[in-house]
Amino acid sequence: MAAEAAPKLTRKDFVADQDVRWCPGCGDYSILANVQRVMPELGVPRENIVFISGIGCSSRFPYYMNTYGFHTIHGRAPAFATGAKTANPDLSVWVVTGDGDGLSIGGNHLLHTIRRNLDIQILLFNNRVYGLTKGQYSPTSELGMKTKSSPFGSIDHPIDPISFALGCGATFVARTIDVDAPHLQQVLRRAHQHKGTSFVEILQNCPVFNDGVFSEVEDRKTRSESALVLEQGQPLTFGSAGSLKGIVMQNGLPQIIELADDDDPVERGVVVHDERQEMPSYASALATLKRPDFPVPVGVIREVEKPCYEEMLVDQVNAATEQNGRGDLRDLLNSGDTWEVS
Amino acid sequence: MTTKSILKIDDVAIRFAGDSGDGMQLTGTKFTDETALAGNDLSTYPDFPAEIRAPAGTMAGVSGYQIHFSSKDIHTPADKVDLLVAFNPAALRANVADVRSQGMVIINGEAFTKKALVRAGYAEDPLPDLATRFNLVEIPLTSLNREALQGLALSQREVDRCKNFFALGLLCWLYQRPMKATERWLNGKFKGDVREGNLRTLRSGHAFGETTELFPTHYSIPSAKIEAGTYRNITGNTALAWGIVAAGEQMNNPVFLGAYPITPASEVLHEVARHRNFGVKTFQAEDEIAAASATIGAAFAGQLAVTISSGPGFILKQEAIGLAVMVELPLVAINVQRAGPATGSPTKTEQGDLLAAIFGRHSQSPVPVLAPASPGDCFHTVLEAFKIAVDFMTPVVVLSDGYLANSAEPWQIPDIKSLPRKPVSFAKADDADNFQPYSRNSETLARPWAIPGTPGLEHRIGGLTKEDISGNIVYGPENHQHMVNLRAEKIARIATVIPPIEVEGPDSGALLVIGWGGTRGAITAAIEETREKGREVSQAHLRHLNPFPSNLGDVLKRFDNILCPELNEGQLSMLLRSRYLVDVQPFSKIAGQPFKVSEIFERIDTILNQKD
Numbered sequence: 001m002a003a004e005a006a007p008k009l010t011r012k013d014f015v016a017d018q019d020v021r022w023c024p025g026c027g028d029y030s031i032l033a034n035v036q037r038v039m040p041e042l043g044v045p046r047e048n049i050v051f052i053s054g055i056g057c058s059s060r061f062p063y064y065m066n067t068y069g070f071h072t073i074h075g076r077a078p079a080f081a082t083g084a085k086t087a088n089p090d091l092s093v094w095v096v097t098g099d100g101d102g103l104s105i106g107g108n109h110l111l112h113t114i115r116r117n118l119d120i121q122i123l124l125f126n127n128r129v130y131g132l133t134k135g136q137y138s139p140t141s142e143l144g145m146k147t148k149s150s151p152f153g154s155i156d157h158p159i160d161p162i163s164f165a166l167g168c169g170a171t172f173v174a175r176t177i178d179v180d181a182p183h184l185q186q187v188l189r190r191a192h193q194h195k196g197t198s199f200v201e202i203l204q205n206c207p208v209f210n211d212g213v214f215s216e217v218e219d220r221k222t223r224s225e226s227a228l229v230l231e232q233g234q235p236l237t238f239g240s241a242g243s244l245k246g247i248v249m250q251n252g253l254p255q256i257i258e259l260a261d262d263d264d265p266v267e268r269g270v271v272v273h274d275e276r277q278e279m280p281s282y283a284s285a286l287a288t289l290k291r292p293d294f295p296v297p298v299g300v301i302r303e304v305e306k307p308c309y310e311e312m313l314v315d316q317v318n319a320a321t322e323q324n325g326r327g328d329l330r331d332l333l334n335s336g337d338t339w340e341v342s
Numbered sequence: 343m344t345t346k347s348i349l350k351i352d353d354v355a356i357r358f359a360g361d362s363g364d365g366m367q368l369t370g371t372k373f374t375d376e377t378a379l380a381g382n383d384l385s386t387y388p389d390f391p392a393e394i395r396a397p398a399g400t401m402a403g404v405s406g407y408q409i410h411f412s413s414k415d416i417h418t419p420a421d422k423v424d425l426l427v428a429f430n431p432a433a434l435r436a437n438v439a440d441v442r443s444q445g446m447v448i449i450n451g452e453a454f455t456k457k458a459l460v461r462a463g464y465a466e467d468p469l470p471d472l473a474t475r476f477n478l479v480e481i482p483l484t485s486l487n488r489e490a491l492q493g494l495a496l497s498q499r500e501v502d503r504c505k506n507f508f509a510l511g512l513l514c515w516l517y518q519r520p521m522k523a524t525e526r527w528l529n530g531k532f533k534g535d536v537r538e539g540n541l542r543t544l545r546s547g548h549a550f551g552e553t554t555e556l557f558p559t560h561y562s563i564p565s566a567k568i569e570a571g572t573y574r575n576i577t578g579n580t581a582l583a584w585g586i587v588a589a590g591e592q593m594n595n596p597v598f599l600g601a602y603p604i605t606p607a608s609e610v611l612h613e614v615a616r617h618r619n620f621g622v623k624t625f626q627a628e629d630e631i632a633a634a635s636a637t638i639g640a641a642f643a644g645q646l647a648v649t650i651s652s653g654p655g656f657i658l659k660q661e662a663i664g665l666a667v668m669v670e671l672p673l674v675a676i677n678v679q680r681a682g683p684a685t686g687s688p689t690k691t692e693q694g695d696l697l698a699a700i701f702g703r704h705s706q707s708p709v710p711v712l713a714p715a716s717p718g719d720c721f722h723t724v725l726e727a728f729k730i731a732v733d734f735m736t737p738v739v740v741l742s743d744g745y746l747a748n749s750a751e752p753w754q755i756p757d758i759k760s761l762p763r764k765p766v767s768f769a770k771a772d773d774a775d776n777f778q779p780y781s782r783n784s785e786t787l788a789r790p791w792a793i794p795g796t797p798g799l800e801h802r803i804g805g806l807t808k809e810d811i812s813g814n815i816v817y818g819p820e821n822h823q824h825m826v827n828l829r830a831e832k833i834a835r836i837a838t839v840i841p842p843i844e845v846e847g848p849d850s851g852a853l854l855v856i857g858w859g860g861t862r863g864a865i866t867a868a869i870e871e872t873r874e875k876g877r878e879v880s881q882a883h884l885r886h887l888n889p890f891p892s893n894l895g896d897v898l899k900r901f902d903n904i905l906c907p908e909l910n911e912g913q914l915s916m917l918l919r920s921r922y923l924v925d926v927q928p929f930s931k932i933a934g935q936p937f938k939v940s941e942i943f944e945r946i947d948t949i950l951n952q953k954d
Contacts, residue, residue: 016802018802018814018815045797046797046800047794047795047796047797047798047799047800048794048795049794050643050794052639055805062802062804063802063804063815065802066800067800068794068800068801068802069801069802069803069804070639070642070669070802070803070804071802071803071804071805071806072635072638072639072665072804072805073635073661073662073665073805076631076632076635076662079627079628079631079632079633079635079636079639080635080636080638080639080642081639082625082627082632082636082639083598083600083625083635083636083637083638083639083640083641083642083643083647084639084640084642084643084794085639085643086598086623086625086636086640087596087598087623087639087640087643087644087645088643088644088793088794088795090795091643091794091795108628108629108632109628109631109632109635111628112627112628112632313623316618317618317619317621317622317623319618320617320618320619321618321619321621323619324619325619326619326620327587327591327617327619327620327621329587329588329591329592329620329758330758332584332587332617332620333574333584333755333756333758334572334574334755336574337375337378337379337523337574337575338572338573338574338755339378339379339381339572339573339574340571340572340573341381341565341568341569341570341571341572341573342570
């Protein structure tokens with residue numbers, strides 16, 4: 001078999017020959033390393049992998065991947081990806097964007113790309129600040145955040161990327177953490193496996209302009225208390241032995257209850273995670289869980305099936321060809337009323 | 343029954359005018375089809391409001407369709423019409439100024455109620471006065487149509503909606519047109535009593551002409567002597583769409599069209615979308631920015647990429663086109679220009695985007711710019727644009743306009759074998775060892791088109807300043823200057839593959855009239871009229887606006903006067919003056935309407951008189 005004959009690729013095969021130019025300590029380094037690690041496991045020929053980005057710190061990503069790559073214009077990466085994937089559905093297309101690129105200037109394209117459900121992966125690095133333009137507040141910055149462009153505090157209400165994606169009808173929505181390598185890799189694998197648009201929010205630290213914004217979930221010591229790790233079919237519990245807690249629903253609203261170590265969480269009414277619920281209300285409720293009142297859900301929040309845009313388009317091309325025969329230019333030009341002049 | 347006399351004439355222009363809901367565009371189109379089948383040369387000018395259904399009976403809602411047909415070669419829809427058919431007072435008021443003196447005006451007399459006159463803005467009944475200046479023919483169109491359709495299971499509203507076909511039948515009698523194409527169309531389009539109603543009123547209109555005392559004469563217009571071949575009618579928008587489909591066939595590669603609906607370009611998207619069985623993919627994007635971006639994404643992945651729009655949308659695409667300049671990917675960006683600025687007049691024509699097409703991106707961002715000269719020429723221009731885009735790995739802008747978009751002309755259907763055929767070629771996996779994403783073809787300076795899916799050619803492209811050959815990001819000053827020069831030189835070299843500009847008429851002398859795009863017909867007609875008066879004048883018409891044909895400077899310098907009519911404030915004139923240091927005289931019109939032949943004729947006359 002050709003697949004067996006091909007030499008097995010390793011992480012190194014996905015490392016481009018360019019110097020990486022992110023700031024020291026940037027969460028992007030960890031994301032890059034983990035993406036490069038996951039790539040050889042996906043079973044996709046390297047030449048079929050395309051990374052497409054917009055503008056911003058995160059959008060330098062394609063230059064560092066030894067795959068096909070396209071660093072495009074601010075906010076428009078999902079649209080470029082739409083064209084590339086539609087042109088060649090065999091490609092494995094990965095969009096890399098940030099909270100500014102994806103949710104501010106490119107919010108419209110993110111919306112429409114997600115709702116069309118092309119079979120692509122969208123990785124949104126959320127550091128809640130503009131990095132490349134040197135530290136202005138972003139659409140995910142908290143109200144009141146003081147930056148160069150908001151010296152008296154931001155008066156923009158932030159948007160939550162997960163809620164946004166769910167609102168767009170996303171078929172795969174997940175959240176992970178830049179420095180949690182195993183979790184990040186697992187989410188990337190799941191995103192790739194999913195047929196349809198996979199939206200992944202990666203909480204990412206910006207050590208220069210917003211250092212420590214996600215330290216509670218990044219720090220292993222506090223992660224168990226501050227992150228709610230989602231696993232299909234498992235109850236929504238968090239905390240460590242002696243201080244276990246669970247999420248229950250009361251009057252349609254999530255609440256935290258304390259659990260004894262020998263409690264059966266399900267019997268206590270703790271919600272069992274079901275990423276495959278067709279109704280988005282469960283996933284939307286999860287998306288409302290925020291610090292400091294709740295732990296931050298990480299993992300696959302929702303995965304459902306819907307037809308993909310590029311497949312339906314190819315189906316239309318095939319159906320039209322079957323019905324009318326392959327188009328003939330001479331017939332087209334001579335269709336309708338014509339007359340001869342001799 | 344009286345015997346009707348038949349008068350042979352060579353040239354007629356008529357206009358149908360009514361409410362935008364009266365079916366004037368359809369009536370005009372069907373008359374055009376019949377006229378084409380009768381073998382006349384023809385030119386049409388549909389003129390309709392941007393509103394889908396403006397209040398009935400008001401000036402705002404008047405829709406018109408003009409057709410000029412002849413036994414001779416003609417170039418424009420004509421400045422004045424010989425016959426106006428006005429379905430209501432507003433249609434009369436909006437159009438009567440364009441009827442030649444003592445021309446015929448047919449009105450639906452029953453629509454001229456006091457209320458309708460007021461609604462049209464007439465303070466008093468205009469008919470007595472008009473009767474002194476025109477051959478005014480009042481027919482009871484509403485009741486004639488109702489009588490014809492008696493007994494059919496149609497509502498009064500449905501019956502009244504058929505009356506445009508009564509008028510069409512009458513006009514077909516008046517100018518001895520066949521009605522076969524219309525009957526065939528009705529048979530295919532409608533069923534039951536709607537079909538029967540339309541067919542019956544069409545024939546009744548024809549019979550009415552034959553029997554009524556109102557028309558003692560009808561006319562025959564001999565067929566025109568035109569080059570042998572198979573012909574059809576075509577509008578500029580259809581020709582653009584078929585050019586796009588044809589590019590995929592002739593270059594043996596699938597087409598991707600990304601677009602966002604906008605008047606007057608949407609029909610191109612509609613038409614291409616119908617032809618999925620050619621393997622074309624159409625993508626209706628969320629906005630113009632996404633349309634251009636997705637199209638460039640498709641080009642990156644190896645498709646023949648095209649995006650269409652009109653002025654406001656074209657401007658939104660400029661940043662993406664700039665990226666295509668930087669990453670050197672082939673893209674065809676079509677702008678069906680309309681009157682602006684801002685929303686302007688969406689259904690009216692203009693040539694206001696020439697400088698925007700050439701210079702409208704930030705920094706030094708050169709692109710080739712082409713403009714078709716007639717509806718049928720849109721087809722060939724698109725094919726050429728694709729060829730340049732692929733051969734030189736560059737975005738190419740095509741500037742059509744609202745006039746070309748909607749106007750129809752007889753078009754000699756090209757022999758497929760005569761069309762340029764050149765399958766696209768991509769960089770191959772065999773070249774992997776030597777592959778460099780920005781290596782150069784020594785003649786064209788094009789870089790290789792290396793598409794995802796090709797093993798060993800993995801590479802990154804992007805908007806950042808890059809090093810030639812390797813494509814690596816480099817910010818050094820010498821490199822930047824080098825790349826700016828290189829991109830400029832690449833576009834300049836396109837001049838080596840485009841034909842020299844041809845001068846029609848003496849190749850030197852007192853006056854050269856130079857134009858571009860959709861004004862060719864009016865300029866040609868004005869020049870023919872000048873020559874008929876025994877005076878010499880030459881014509882040149884530019885299809886290539888950037889780069890210019892290599893002999894253009896020499897041509898311009900051979901004339902004492904150069905006149906440049908444009909539907910803008912003198913954009914081509916400005917380019918020619920600055921490039922060649924010649925005293926080009928701009929002749930501007932920005933009225934949302936094409937040039938009248940008389941306007942250009944008079945300007946030529948004035949210049950030649952000054953000379954004498």
